[in-house]
Amino acid sequence: MLAAEPSVELLLMLGLVILTLLSTNLLVLALLRWLAPRRPLRPWALADAELPDVLVQLPLYNEGELVERILRAAMALDWPRDRLQVQVLDDSTDGSLEVSQRAVAAARREGLHVELLHRTRRTAFKAGALAEGLARSDAPYVAIFDADFLPPRDFLRRTVAVLAAEPGMAYVQARWAHVNRDESLLTRVQARLLDSHFRVEQEARWRLGLPVPFNGTCGLWRRAAIDDAGGWEGDTLTEDLDLSLRARLRGWRSGYLLDLEVPGVLPVSVRAWRVQQFRWTKGFVQCFVKLMPRIWRGSELPIWQRLMISFQIGQPLAFVLGAGCLLLGLPFMAGTAVAGSGLGSIAVVASVLGFAAPIAFLTSAGTGGGPRRTAVEVLGALAFTSGLLLSNARGGLEALLGYRTEFVRTPKTRAKGHPARLRWRNGFLELGTGLALLGFVLLEQPFAVIYLALLISGLVGVGVMQVFDGAAPSRLLGLRRGA
Known part of the structure; x- marks a missing residue:
């Protein structure tokens, strides 16, 4: 030896x-x-006459018939139709666009103000689609849902009320639930991992006053915060984390609603889960490389928060x-x-x-x-x-x-x-x-x-x-x- x-x-x-x-x-x-004190949100009770315009963005890419389901969920939202705009941002390349066209046409016949946007070039991927849709609306609030999630009817009522009561809050994130949790051991494991993120990590960060990262879906943004933070950028694979941290560095706060569940579908194969985890891992490290100099060079955050955010993205x-x-x-x-x-x-x-x-x-x-x-x-x-x-x-x-x-x-x-x-x-x-x-x-x-x-x-x-x-x-x- x-x-x-x-x-x-x-x-x-x-x-x-x-x-x-x-x-x-x-x-x-x-x-x-378990040890940090709770931080209850105190939403405003908004009368119907006070409800603002809201844009709901549905980013899609080769989602097939899921667009019909998410559009039905959007139509079911408890919000006045004259103050609800819906954008189907479909960059599909596999024929799913035809499904979106039919679904959007049907939703329009039922009175929904819905627009279909299709890009032939996927510049900046999901971030690019969200940015292009945002440029076509002046609504002060923006909700985002991926195609495999089903927002409850009162989603906008509960989230808009929070942002209306908190002028310095950029966005509020809801908790993911799982439609197919018990389908297999794999889905149960994924559910356990995601529950740990939402029930433990997100809740702990919220109680400590740390930025709660936006999870790409099931959240409501204040349009002014998106613009102030520099808008959506596609130079990382986790554009959601990137924007939420840039907003925090601009002084915006974030909110978290543990008891607002939005059910979604978990990947059913290891290959699909592996692809997802690869993207999330790479995206987090890309944000680490991109944002760490700005986090530590500036003086916007106390040192303990900079340290916790560094561990978060690292x-x-x-x-x-x-x-x-x-x-x-x-x-x-x-x-x-x-x-x-x-x-x-x-x-x-x-x-x-x-x-x-x-x-x-x-x-x-x-x-x-x-x-x-x-x-x-x-x-x-x-x-x-x-x-x-x-x-x-x-x-x-x-x-x-x-x-x-x-x-x-x-x-x-x-x-x-x-x-x-x-x-x-x-x-x-x-x-x-x-x-x-x-x-x-x-x-x-x-x-x-x-x-x-x-x-x-x-x-x-x-x-x-x-x-x-x-x-x-x-x-x-x-x-x-x-x-």
Whole structure:
């Protein structure tokens, strides 16, 4: 055995320290969700004669027949028709435009003031579509809904009342709910992860007075705040996070309504979920690169808020750091390099927090369904998220290097006429890496299997489910729906 190169050991220690800090951030948010005092919103009660004009934007891209459903939901909103404008922003390239044209024509016949905008060039992707639609309206409030969400009838009544009562508030975000939560283990895991974001992270940030990031849908914006922040920009894959943070740097505040649920559809295949998570990870890191200098160069925010926002947009870097630490740690697992006492201590702390903090964070989202169901979802979330290590690490690295990619829509349902079948090339990377890592550890350091069990099982599981093209994970893993 040889002593490790000082530079390798130093890089590994640095990576583990940062990972420890990111884990601590999750633990702090979980604790503050329960300890920080509530901040109730006090909306105004607006008479019908006082209701302002509202623009509802429905950005679409190859959504098929979902446009009919979201248009029906828009028509059902409890708001005077003469003060409601609806824009269907359809950049589709797969024939979905014809569905939108028929749906818009039908809505017009029923008296809805609705406009269909179609761009032949998807400049700036969703951000570009929203900006182009915004230029065609002077409504003071703008609601945004993705095609797979169904706003309740009173959505505008409740959100407009909040912004009317808070002149310094840029937008108010509602909480996502899940139409198909119990369809499979995969959808239950996604629901658990999203509930942790909305019930724990968003709620904690709201209670602390931190900016609550806009989630791209199910929110209401004040038009003046969008304009003041510089408008929609398409230089990141998370234009929603970008605009909400730019608005905060301009002095605008944000609101959050935990009890206002807007149900949406979760991706039903691992491949689709992987695409979504890649986009979100890369977009967050793009915002990290873009906005960190402005956050720390200015004096608009106190230092503690700048620090919390830095952790917020830097959290996905955990995938890049995790992949790097795994590679740097292989010589130590193989016994070809000997770690110093400092590295060993840091590794223990990072491992304990890296396991305990996410469990506390995920469990804080609620225990509905009982302890067994909660344990399955939490462990599933840890394993499946670990299985995205390679894909999300690539997304984060591409963002750090400035490599641009297109906005790829997340399909929420299996395409008709495409049944589940073996697709080895889709999951080969995760499956091959997981099996290779298992073989390496068993040969070199069998005890480390315990340490890497979640990562190996996650990589193998995500790989297998991609091979089967999103066949229901509940069948693949022998788990019944609702178990």
